[in-house]
Amino acid sequence: MTLNPNAKMEETQKGTEVYNVDPLIVKSHYEIDYIHSYAQDSEFFRAMGKKKIMGSKCKNRDCGYVYATPRGHCMMCGSETEWHELPNHGKIHAFTTCYLGSEEFLPETPFHLIMVEFDGVNSLFMARLIGADEEDLHIGMPVRAKFRRNLRFSPTDVYFVPDVPK
Known part of the structure; x- marks a missing residue:
């Protein structure tokens, strides 16, 4: 074993851009390509292309628990689950307005996240809400699902809008 108390990290001319000192604001870049499989959740993403939300x-x-977000096994009794189509209409159970977000969502801040409650479904579904100002949001507000025309095969392919009578 070699111990070197004088070891140093290699130094380069590359530094960090600083935009402000108090509070300290620095520029950081992060990018990665990641190839992955949706495996057992593939049907959830394919269904969005058919304008459907699939739960399980x-x-x-004896149990029959219905999940808004799909899972392979029931968290209540441990039995296997099967695909179950959810309604495209629900109501807001809870909401928050996000003023910060990941790199992808930062340009869209502020945005609203809602927990959607569906009739006959035992758990909630989280999604974005567009088309409403913060002062318009309220618990119990009717909402309906909309889907991106050009799928990204991402959970953000489904979003919600206020469900107002026509």
């Missing part, structure tokens, strides 16, 4: 339902008839 416990196969155990």
